[in-house]
Amino acid sequence: MINLAGIDIGTSGTKVVLIDDTGRILASAYKEYPMAQPRPGWAEQDPELWWQAAAAGMREVLTKSGLSGQEVQAVGLSGQMHGAVLLDKDYELLRPAILWCDQRTGAECEWMNEELGTEKLFAWSGNPALPGFTAPKLLWLRRHEPEIYARIKHVLLPKDYVRWRLTGELATEVSDASGTLLLDVTKRRWSEEMLAALAIPRAWLPPVYESTEISGWVTPVASSLTGLKPGTAVVGGGGDQAAGAVGAGIVESGLLSVALGTSGVVFAAADEAQILPGSGLHSFCHALPGKWHLMGVMLAAGASLQWLRQTLACKTSYDSLTALAAGVKAGSEGLLYLPYLLGERTPYPDPAARGGFIGLTMRHGQGHLVRAVLEGVTYGLRDSLELIKEAGVPAAEIRVSGGGARSALWRQIVADIFQAPVTVVNSTEGPAFGAALLAGTGIGVYASVAEACGKTVRVESRQEPDLSAGETYEKGYALYRSLYPLLRETMHGLATEFEN
Numbered sequence: 465m466i467n468l469a470g471i472d473i474g475t476s477g478t479k480v481v482l483i484d485d486t487g488r489i490l491a492s493a494y495k496e497y498p499m500a501q502p503r504p505g506w507a508e509q510d511p512e513l514w515w516q517a518a519a520a521g522m523r524e525v526l527t528k529s530g531l532s533g534q535e536v537q538a539v540g541l542s543g544q545m546h547g548a549v550l551l552d553k554d555y556e557l558l559r560p561a562i563l564w565c566d567q568r569t570g571a572e573c574e575w576m577n578e579e580l581g582t583e584k585l586f587a588w589s590g591n592p593a594l595p596g597f598t599a600p601k602l603l604w605l606r607r608h609e610p611e612i613y614a615r616i617k618h619v620l621l622p623k624d625y626v627r628w629r630l631t632g633e634l635a636t637e638v639s640d641a642s643g644t645l646l647l648d649v650t651k652r653r654w655s656e657e658m659l660a661a662l663a664i665p666r667a668w669l670p671p672v673y674e675s676t677e678i679s680g681w682v683t684p685v686a687s688s689l690t691g692l693k694p695g696t697a698v699v700g701g702g703g704d705q706a707a708g709a710v711g712a713g714i715v716e717s718g719l720l721s722v723a724l725g726t727s728g729v730v731f732a733a734a735d736e737a738q739i740l741p742g743s744g745l746h747s748f749c750h751a752l753p754g755k756w757h758l759m760g761v762m763l764a765a766g767a768s769l770q771w772l773r774q775t776l777a778c779k780t781s782y783d784s785l786t787a788l789a790a791g792v793k794a795g796s797e798g799l800l801y802l803p804y805l806l807g808e809r810t811p812y813p814d815p816a817a818r819g820g821f822i823g824l825t826m827r828h829g830q831g832h833l834v835r836a837v838l839e840g841v842t843y844g845l846r847d848s849l850e851l852i853k854e855a856g857v858p859a860a861e862i863r864v865s866g867g868g869a870r871s872a873l874w875r876q877i878v879a880d881i882f883q884a885p886v887t888v889v890n891s892t893e894g895p896a897f898g899a900a901l902l903a904g905t906g907i908g909v910y911a912s913v914a915e916a917c918g919k920t921v922r923v924e925s926r927q928e929p930d931l932s933a934g935e936t937y938e939k940g941y942a943l944y945r946s947l948y949p950l951l952r953e954t955m956h957g958l959a960t961e962f963e964n
């Protein structure tokens with residue numbers, strides 16, 4: 465029997481899964497860690513936490529499954545995208561990683577978009593400069609932490625730091641590298657033009673693999689810490705959105721998924737690189753050789769519900785909160801929620817966007833607040849759906865994944881606001897499961913990623929859109945859409961005058 469491991473370095477925690485080649489989950493483990501917010505809009509994490517969580521998680525899944533490390537044939541990696549991990553000449557960490565949801569690089573992005581110009585940015589990388597991407601973080605460090613910047617010798621993405629600890633190899637792969645803004649997404653290699661324009665040394669960046677290629681082998685030291693056998697193959701893997709899409713079977717053009725994680729993502733697989741200046745979508749390499757994808761990313765999807773829970777109802781489970789929301793009618797009796805708690809990326813690339821509840825009355829209680837959050841986040845995702853539809857991708861069926869997909873109510877709200885059937889697949893392990901499938905493809909267990917998905921991914925449930933709720937939500941969405949342009953200046957005033 466072939467057994468495969470997948471490791472997903474999430475924002476809230478690291479998940480490790482062990483599967484067999486039929487896709488059966490043999491064991492899984494989850495290790496949480498905090499995210500530091502040293503200043504408003506900043507988000508950092510110590511990469512050592514990721515490695516400790518990955519190693520402990522791997523030991524735990526081996527114990528739970530009763531397998532020995534000798535019986536695991538390959539490992540795939542996945543992780544939160546865009547984070548900058550900086551190493552010095554001795555491969556030591558120079559500072560905490562700056563994460564995907566960190567918003568400090570507004571000025572650097574403005575400079576890139578205006579001085580370099582969007583024409584060159586799209587020609588070289590396929591994407592605009594957005595706060596959160598890796599390249600603007602390097603520019604920020606050059607200006608604000610020159611002593612650190614002067615000592616940088618290697619720049620890695622979060623999962624690739626774990627790869628370094630597992631295999632001793634510095635490497636990345638195309639799907640995650642797409643989010644650095646330093647990859648030529650069409651050619652699937654580093655962009656010499658972008659590196660030259662930003663004066664970022666090419667030598668800082670690791671070799672780029674395809675997601676299914678073997679990038680290294682587990683070292684004896686990592687073996688003693690993880691329980692894996694020395695020499696176990698570690699494949700490229702994928703950024704969490706691409707690996708999660710593989711885990712949900714989104715591997716062919718025309719298939720759409722929505723990830724309700726900390727962030728919220730609408731994802732569409734594509735047969736070719738679609739460079740769409742001005743669309744607000746990300747155009748990245750998919751974790752399949754010769755495939756790409758489009759996606760719209762909102763920063764605070766699950767994070768909005770997590771915030772509400774921590775702030776108003778910390779002892780209440782997510783299931784109890786959504787049960788309260790189920791008792792409220794579609795439209796939350798006139799209450800709208802704006803989900804810009806971390807600023808926003810799609811459709812408004814605006815670090816100073818801010819959240820809010822609009823329409824509060826004395827009638828509104830906890831259930832209304834929760835429902836308004838679920839609806840407001842889904843309206844935000846609808847913005848990305850509209851952009852993806854404009855790019856020519858039809859929305860025939862939406863596969864929903866991530867922590868929020870556990871809620872049948874939230875899935876129904878997605879079906880009603882998107883007016884499309886919503887499905888859920890058998891594996892709830894998302895990106896870690898997808899990473900394990902990439903590992904299996906890398907060592908030849910499956911002939912292709914599509915074959916891996918065909919053999920292991922099944923649709924398990926389907927919810928149809930309700931027409932009457934859909935009509936209510938069309939009106940709600942129009943009002944939601946009107947709010948950001950109306951409130952933008954107010955949000956910016958609050959962010960610049962009152963924060964700190």
Ligand SMILES: Nc1ncnc2c1ncn2[C@@H]1O[C@H](COP(=O)(O)OP(=O)(O)O)[C@@H](O)[C@H]1O
Binds near residue numbers: 724
């Ligand atoms: N039972 C649930 N019902 C609704 N939402 C949930 C539930 N469990 C988790 N969530 C949401 O999922 C989010 C975490 O999603 P997950 O995919 O695990 O995160 P990560 O971004 O770390 O990969 C939480 O912030 C929360 O909003």
Ligand SMILES: O=C(CO)[C@@H](O)[C@H](O)COP(=O)(O)O
Binds near residue numbers: 474704726727728
């Ligand atoms: O920034 C992006 C994608 O562009 C985020 O999707 C991060 O990759 C992390 O997301 P979570 O899985 O933690 O929600």
